[in-house]
Amino acid sequence: MDRPGEDELIARYFAPLAGPAGLGLLDDAALLSPPAGCDLVLTADAVVAGSHFFPADPPTSIGRKALGVNLSDLAAKGADPLGFLLTLALPGGWTEAWLGAFCEGLGESASAHGCPLLGGDTVSTSGPLAISITALGAVPPGRMVRRTTARAGDLICVTGTIGDAALGLALSRPERPGWAGGLSAAQRDALVDRYRHPRPRTALAAALREGARAAMDVSDGLTGDLAKMLRAGDVGGVLDLDRVPLSEPARAAMAASDVLDLLVTGGDDYELLMAVPPERLPALAAAAARLGIPLATVGEVRAETGLRQLRGGFAHTAAPRSFSHF
Amino acid sequence: MDRPGEDELIARYFAPLAGPAGLGLLDDAALLSPPAGCDLVLTADAVVAGSHFFPADPPTSIGRKALGVNLSDLAAKGADPLGFLLTLALPGGWTEAWLGAFCEGLGESASAHGCPLLGGDTVSTSGPLAISITALGAVPPGRMVRRTTARAGDLICVTGTIGDAALGLALSRPERPGWAGGLSAAQRDALVDRYRHPRPRTALAAALREGARAAMDVSDGLTGDLAKMLRAGDVGGVLDLDRVPLSEPARAAMAASDVLDLLVTGGDDYELLMAVPPERLPALAAAAARLGIPLATVGEVRAETGLRQLRGGFAHTAAPRSFSHF
Numbered sequence: 001m002d003r004p005g006e007d008e009l010i011a012r013y014f015a016p017l018a019g020p021a022g023l024g025l026l027d028d029a030a031l032l033s034p035p036a037g038c039d040l041v042l043t044a045d046a047v048v049a050g051s052h053f054f055p056a057d058p059p060t061s062i063g064r065k066a067l068g069v070n071l072s073d074l075a076a077k078g079a080d081p082l083g084f085l086l087t088l089a090l091p092g093g094w095t096e097a098w099l100g101a102f103c104e105g106l107g108e109s110a111s112a113h114g115c116p117l118l119g120g121d122t123v124s125t126s127g128p129l130a131i132s133i134t135a136l137g138a139v140p141p142g143r144m145v146r147r148t149t150a151r152a153g154d155l156i157c158v159t160g161t162i163g164d165a166a167l168g169l170a171l172s173r174p175e176r177p178g179w180a181g182g183l184s185a186a187q188r189d190a191l192v193d194r195y196r197h198p199r200p201r202t203a204l205a206a207a208l209r210e211g212a213r214a215a216m217d218v219s220d221g222l223t224g225d226l227a228k229m230l231r232a233g234d235v236g237g238v239l240d241l242d243r244v245p246l247s248e249p250a251r252a253a254m255a256a257s258d259v260l261d262l263l264v265t266g267g268d269d270y271e272l273l274m275a276v277p278p279e280r281l282p283a284l285a286a287a288a289a290r291l292g293i294p295l296a297t298v299g300e301v302r303a304e305t306g307l308r309q310l311r312g313g314f315a316h317t318a319a320p321r322s323f324s325h326f
Numbered sequence: 327m328d329r330p331g332e333d334e335l336i337a338r339y340f341a342p343l344a345g346p347a348g349l350g351l352l353d354d355a356a357l358l359s360p361p362a363g364c365d366l367v368l369t370a371d372a373v374v375a376g377s378h379f380f381p382a383d384p385p386t387s388i389g390r391k392a393l394g395v396n397l398s399d400l401a402a403k404g405a406d407p408l409g410f411l412l413t414l415a416l417p418g419g420w421t422e423a424w425l426g427a428f429c430e431g432l433g434e435s436a437s438a439h440g441c442p443l444l445g446g447d448t449v450s451t452s453g454p455l456a457i458s459i460t461a462l463g464a465v466p467p468g469r470m471v472r473r474t475t476a477r478a479g480d481l482i483c484v485t486g487t488i489g490d491a492a493l494g495l496a497l498s499r500p501e502r503p504g505w506a507g508g509l510s511a512a513q514r515d516a517l518v519d520r521y522r523h524p525r526p527r528t529a530l531a532a533a534l535r536e537g538a539r540a541a542m543d544v545s546d547g548l549t550g551d552l553a554k555m556l557r558a559g560d561v562g563g564v565l566d567l568d569r570v571p572l573s574e575p576a577r578a579a580m581a582a583s584d585v586l587d588l589l590v591t592g593g594d595d596y597e598l599l600m601a602v603p604p605e606r607l608p609a610l611a612a613a614a615a616r617l618g619i620p621l622a623t624v625g626e627v628r629a630e631t632g633l634r635q636l637r638g639g640f641a642h643t644a645a646p647r648s649f650s651h652f
Contacts, residue, residue, distance in 0.1 A: 006650070021368075026558060027473045028399045028542050029369040029463075034360055043355040044411040044460065046449045073354045085370040087413070087458035123372045127453005132413035134370065134460035137355075147353045216354050232352060324332070 004096070006122055013103045019083055019116025030118035032082065038138040041079035045069045049128035053196070054172060059098050061196040062131070063105025068198030069219065070135035071113050072270040075201045076217035078145040078209035079137025081115035087132040089125040113202045143209050150214040150233035150275035156299035157212075157281070159201050159272045159288065161247040162222050166266020166323070167259070168195030182256030187249035194247075198270035203291045211284030212274035221265040224322025225273055226299075227307045233275070239299040241311040260311070267323030275301050329422060332448055339429045345409055345442025356444035358408065364464040367405035371395045375454035379522070380498060385424050387522040388457070389431025394524035395545065396461035397439050398596040401527045402543040404471040404535035405463025407441035413458040415451040439528045469535050476540040476559035476601035482625035483538075483607070485527050485598045485614065487573040488548050492592020492649070493585070494521030508582025513575035520573075524596035529617045537610030538600035547591040550648030551599055552625075553633045559601070565625040567637040586637070593649030601627050 004012060015025045021032040034040055047066050049055040067084060074081055086106070090099075110116055115135065168191035170177045180188065201208075208215060214233060218225050223239065230237050244264060246254065253259050276284060281297070288295040309316040330338060341351045347358040360366055373392050375381040393410060400407055412432075416425075436442055441461065494517035496503045506514065534541060540559060544551050549565065556563050570590060572580065579585050602610060607623070614621040635642040 023472075027403075029367045029403045029405070029470070031470045032366040032368060033467070034366055037362075040358040040360055040366075041355045042358060042411060042444055042462075044413050044445055045447045046413040046415065046458070048415060048449050048451050050452065051449060077353075077355045079355070085368060085460050087370050087372040087460075089372065089374060089415075089453075089456055089458075091453075118368055120370045121372045121458070123374050123377060123456070125374050125453050125456060126376065127415075127417075127451050127456070130415055130449070130451060130453070130456060132372070132415075132447070132458040134411050134413075136368075141359070144355070144357045146349075 009122060013099055014117060017103060017107045017110055017117040019118065021083055022116065022118045025119060032118065035138050037141055039141050039144055041074060041077045041137040041139055041144055042134065043070055043073040044132065044134040045073065046130060046132040048130045055128065057196060059101035060105030063102040064109045064197050066131040066133055067106055067109040068200050069270060070133045071115060071200035071202055072198055072217040072219065074135055074137035075205050076215045076272050078143060078205050079139045080205055081113050081202060082136045082138055083116050083118040084133050084135040085118050086120035088122045089130040090122065091125055091127065091129055113200060139209065145208055145212050145215045147214060147216045147229055148232040150229060150235050150301045152235055152301050152303040154213055154275035154277055154301040155281055155297045156226065156237060156239065156301060157274045157276050157295055157297050158218065158245065159204065159293050159295055161245045161250060162269055162271065163250050163263025163266055164191050164194035164247050165268035166262050167250060167253055168192040169266065169268065179253045179256035179259055183249060183252050187252055190249050195268055200270060201272050201293060204272065204288060204293055207284055207287035208272065208274065211280045212276050214275040216273055218269040218271045218273050220267045220322040222269065223264045223307065223309065223320035227320040229273060230301065230307055234305065235301050235303060236305040237299055237301045237307055239307060239309045241309055241316055243296060243298045245294060245296040261318050265321040265323060335448060339425055340443060343429060343433045343436055343443040345444065347409055348442065348444045351445060358444065361464050363467055365467050365470055367400060367403045367463040367465055367470055368460065369396055369399040370458065370460040371399065372456060372458040374456045381455065383522060385427035386431030389428040390435045390523050392457040392459055393432055393435040394526050395596060396459045397441060397526035397528055398524055398543040398545065400461055400463035401531050402541045402598050404469060404531050405465045406531055407439050407528060408462040408464055409442050409444040410459050410461040411444050412446035414448045415456040416448065417451055417453065417455055439526060465535065471534055471538050471541045473540060473542045473555055474558040476555060476561050476627045478561055478627050478629040480539055480601035480603055480627040481607055481623045482552065482563060482565065482627060483600045483602050483621055483623050484544065484571065485530065485619050485621055487571045487576060488595055488597065489576050489589025489592055490517050490520035490573050491594035492588050493576060493579055494518040495592065495594065505579045505583035505585055509575060509578050513578055516575050521594055526596060527598050527619060530598065530614060530619055533610055533613035534598065534600065537606045538602050540601040542599055544595040544597045544599050546593045546648040546650065548595065549590045549633065549635065549646035553646040555599060556627065556633055560631065561627050561629060562631040563625055563627045563633055565633060565635045567635055567642055569622060569624045571620060571622040587644050591647040591649060
């Protein structure tokens with residue numbers, strides 16, 4: 001196959017995504033002057049074909065997801081994106097059409113969130129396609145929102161709706177789930193779209209810095225991630241499952257079959273999970289409303305360790321589980 | 327196999343390598359306060375089993391190489407290391423013994439160069455082991471040494487010796503090269519060691535900022551990388567092959583067979599290639615000598631584009647070639 005070499009590849013597909021700090025991707029490194037006095041927030045997440053997405057997913061979707069999962073981590077720390085570095089391990093059969101579409105998706109996500117490409121590396125692999133991204137963000141000094149700082153009395157809040165991506169993943173598999181028959185084609189498409197396309201909540205980062213005492217993103221399932229956040233703060237909490245925000249397609253699936261445990265333990269939500277002091281909730285809720293980002297209170301942090309789940313007013317005994325991409 | 331999950335893995339193997347900015351690897355992101363007023367230098371390089379190292383190489387060597395190739399890029403930009411993020415794609419058969427040794431090698435390199443782990447991600451892959459690292463360094467404002475700024479009249483200098491790693495790679499392959507018989511076992515071991523273990527010249531970074539007008543590291547072969555640096559500066563130059571510094575084992579190989587083209591086109595040297603204004607050479611050479619780093623002048627930048635190679639006073643017609651890891 002007649003394909004461009006690495007330098008040509010960089011010039012044709014990656015350089016157009018580069019910000020000024022990327023120096024046109026013509027040097028060995030990027031050069032970034034961070035905003036004066038800011039702290040840097042750094043995160044790295046990789047996605048691998050077969051684990052985090054399906055090899056046959058549209059390449060634009062793969063590009064959007066690879067960057068989106070990293071932007072979601074920045075948002076959860078209250079950080080404004082500065083840029084990202086990309087390592088792409090391409091399997092033997094790649095085509096320029098595939099790469100062009102991948103970069104289109106990556107570029108869409110990069111410009112929507114003000115997070116230009118700074119540099120990277122392209123390697124070939126005999127294994128599955130793998131994309132590793134390091135994203136950088138900035139926060140005012142001392143203002144990164146930690147995962148470890150939830151305190152008894154804080155309210156537990158989440159953005160958006162929970163569980164859509166888990167249903168979308170189930171719908172993407174060869175075996176049709178029982179509840180799928182209760183959904184319209186448009187509802188099924190909406191769920192698959194949620195699985196493929198994270199909607200990182202970067203717009204809420206500044207308000208989250210003001211409003212949340214602790215935060216993380218929901219990437220491995222709500223109950224598992226919440227248990228992790230509470231454990232990290234050496235506190236416990238109550239999660240009221242009846243208050244977990246569900247989309248209209250997710251409610252349709254619930255009407256067909258009780259998929260609640262799947263909704264709250266499946267991965268790939270990429271919503272924000274926060275511990276919010278009650279007195280700060282009104283301002284945070286107002287900021288979210290202005291941005292059109294749904295915000296729901298789903299529980300409360302307690303001093304006693306452990307996560308208790310309530311459903312219909314009774315204790316729900318399912319153990320908090322995490323979806324493992326590893 | 328009974329192996330730890332991702333959280334346990336992080337606590338046991340990676341957290342001991344983390345610097346304060348890594349927050350014990352307990353959060354979603356690292357938090358770095360860059361030195362006040364400095365520019366950040368960022369580079370990302372991945373290594374893949376079968377392309378950049380042999381799957382059966384000692385895991386300590388793989389760990390050292392994965393970080394070393396990134397430290398070499400920082401050194402070539404005159405940057406002092408701040409830390410790194412790691413993405414590790416582990417194939418199914420990994421063992422804790424392997425991972426422990428890998429982290430030992432990674433940690434040796436990290437502490438030798440003052441470059442702690444800041445964060446990362448571990449994923450499983452059905453393909454070969456792949457390690458992607460993003461390294462961050464700092465330079466005083468405006469002082470990153472670019473690849474693009476060589477000027478006619480500058481001297482072309484390199485650190486260390488050239489071509490050892492290319493010979494080491496040849497010796498690591500199943501077919502024994504013809505010249506191998508002319509070498510002692512100790513000489514062969516020294517060459518394989520150079521292939522496995524980059525010696526990033528981070529110690530020279532500060533002097534390079536003062537002394538070099540343009541620089542890059544030699545990772546894909548001297549002639550190809552030099553041609554690239556000259557092209558990037560829209561200049562040309564002369565490379566005197568007789569002045570290319572060779573190690574004693576490389577000279578022994580030369581005595582057995584004319585391997586010069588292999589020496590100057592093979593990859594994995596991880597030495598520094600610089601364009602140095604003549605008046606700045608004495609101070610740079612003195613700094614290198616103080617650090618015990620050999621420095622050789624191998625040619626000169628000319629205004630006319632193109633790289634001319636001389637050997638024994640005559641034009642050497644081999645085209646500048648790059649070793650491709652891609």
